[in-house]
């Protein structure tokens with residue numbers, strides 16, 4: 001904490017209010033996720049103290065080093081939590097060479113406790129839910145959020161209830177159920193599970209649906225990706241960043257983080273072009289971007305990138321605002337292109353991304369080829385999750401494995417038979 005500050009943090013830190021993103025109406029810090037005047041989404045506002053790089057660097061190696069920039073109590077790091085964040089920012093020189101780029105970095109969110117960036121948002125939502133007196137942690141989820149909510153609730157010693165579309169990946173079912181809590185598969189898409197969650201949130205007074213009734217706090221957690229990227233680049237903003245888009249909250253909050261750091265004078269560089277990445281089977285925001293529309297028309301998702309399969313994205317219009325204001329874009333890629341990109345990232349950098357990470361890289365390639373991204377600019381792409389959770393997606397890259405006898409003769413015979421082994425790298429170059 002900075003000594004020169006006259007501000008005193010409360011149980012929500014330096015957050016002062018919730019304000020409507022549409023009409024600016026101000027509410028106290030409570031459970032108002034929709035504006036009382038216009039039903040617009042609410043956003044946390046702050047009266048930030050002067051902060052130095054040293055203040056932040058003295059904090060723990062997890063998201064709580066940025067606690068003064070989050071709606072959480074000053075001693076949040078001391079309460080039991082999963083301690084997400086401070087994931088690796090990996091310089092990807094081999095991949096950069098492959099793509100003809102100068103400086104490319106991967107923000108690798110596999111390093112989080114349940115292997116996706118969702119642990120960040122859940123940690124902040126849990127902190128707010130606790131302050132607001134909720135007793136149960138709940139969510140509708142495309143899979144990764146379910147993992148993060150179940151784990152965080154287990155660690156905090158409270159009950160969890162998660163609603164997922166019935167067709168999500170088996171790894172994400174197991175990776176939720178293992179923590180205990182209630183896991184409910186809902187027939188239909190994420191948007192159906194989300195509708196049921198909204199109805200339940202109205203009915204169950206002590207249930208905090210992290211991305212519904214405490215959403216303003218939850219979404220703030222994604223700022224920590226932006227804070228880390230800037231700090232890990234040596235306190236400078238990248239020149240361009242590619243972020244996968246489902247609800248769009250992650251992208252919007254990374255931009256907010258960059259603007260807060262610039263506003264506090266903590267970083268070199270004042271702006272970063274932000275690019276959104278979607279899968280063609282669920283690309284309502286990319287479609288609106290291309291058409292020049294301000295509204296996002298909902299779609300029915302059909303893609304293997306299930307963590308991005310939100311047909312009616314809550315933050316879609318704000319993704320359009322951010323990408324247009326910063327000079328970025330929103331683009332879509334096919335399932336084949338995203339699978340190829342997963343293989344390319346794995347074979348050049350040893351990083352096994354989930355489908356959403358494949359979408360980020362595939363969009364990077366596509367926009368480079370189209371001349372919409374600058375190959376000479378400092379570029380970051382987000383791998384938001386772990387390929388081990390979306391194994392079926394990469395089946396097309398994996399040649400069948402043959403077992404041999406444990407003898408040199410058998411080895412030589414196999415080597416002869418498979419002169420040029422089919423590898424993920426080759427698929428990536430196809």
Ligand SMILES: *Cc1c(COP(=O)(O)O)cnc(C)c1O
Nearest residue numbers: 144246247248249250356384385
């Ligand atoms: C949830 C999720 C996203 C999308 O995040 P939004 O904030 O909803 O846009 C991206 N990648 C992965 C792996 C996710 O689980």
